[in-house]
Amino acid sequence: MITAKNIIKKYGNTCALKNISFTIEKGEWANIMGPSGSGKTTLLNLVGCLDSPTEGSLVVNGIETAKLNQNERTRFRRENIGLVFQQFHMIPHLTALENVMIAQYFHSIEDEGEAIEALTRVGMEHRLNHLPSQLSGGEQQRVCIARALINQPEIILADEPTGNLDKKNEEAVLDIFRELHSNGKTIVIVTHNPEIGEIGDMIMQISHGEIV
Numbered sequence: 001m002i003t004a005k006n007i008i009k010k011y012g013n014t015c016a017l018k019n020i021s022f023t024i025e026k027g028e029w030a031n032i033m034g035p036s037g038s039g040k041t042t043l044l045n046l047v048g049c050l051d052s053p054t055e056g057s058l059v060v061n062g063i064e065t066a067k068l069n070q071n072e073r074t075r076f077r078r079e080n081i082g083l084v085f086q087q088f089h090m091i092p093h094l095t096a097l098e099n100v101m102i103a104q105y106f107h108s109i110e111d112e113g114e115a116i117e118a119l120t121r122v123g124m125e126h127r128l129n130h131l132p133s134q135l136s137g138g139e140q141q142r143v144c145i146a147r148a149l150i151n152q153p154e155i156i157l158a159d160e161p162t163g164n165l166d167k168k169n170e171e172a173v174l175d176i177f178r179e180l181h182s183n184g185k186t187i188v189i190v191t192h193n194p195e196i197g198e199i200g201d202m203i204m205q206i207s208h209g210e211i212v
Helices: 040-047 070-080 096-105 112-121 137-149 167-182
Strands: 002-011 014-024 029-033 055-060 081-085 155-159 186-190 202-207
Touching: 002 040, 014 040, 029 040, 040 055, 040 155, 040 186, 070 081, 081 137, 096 112, 096 137, 112 137, 137 167, 155 167, 167 186
Parallel strands: 029 186, 029 202, 081 155, 155 186
Antiparallel strands: 002 014, 002 055
């Protein structure tokens, strides 16, 4: 599903990633771990087509994404990848249901039934019409997962998805990822949490921009 070969990412004179190579198979759960500033989020951004490598090859779901321009990356991301962030990025004046449906808008589709189904999958069917300010952190994160799932992506990328959650909500969110994994989704999570690192199929440990 994801194959990186000799990936280098530079920002000016700073080399954030140095000759990174790895393969993640379809349906695998991979955790990216390492200290702050090691290049974890940079790598996730490349896989998620939020950025492109300076050098090297990156094939995601059969497409050489390193060669795509910005508009092509946006289209590819929209059709193949669901993104979940530590910061929830919810629109404050929209309800939970509307925040999920906003992802459909970029596909020129509005299907309230699908959005309700996505929220039901993450246990939020009773909070459809609540604003973000009326939801707990765990509930907001579950809405964000529903938003990431609405277009049925093959790949779920998450950057510290439980970083702002207490233990109870962390476990609830991880249960959702476990279900997605059991349903064959490819999952890549950036995390500092060693307990999350123990879940899944593989760990990539990154230090100073290199896989160690």
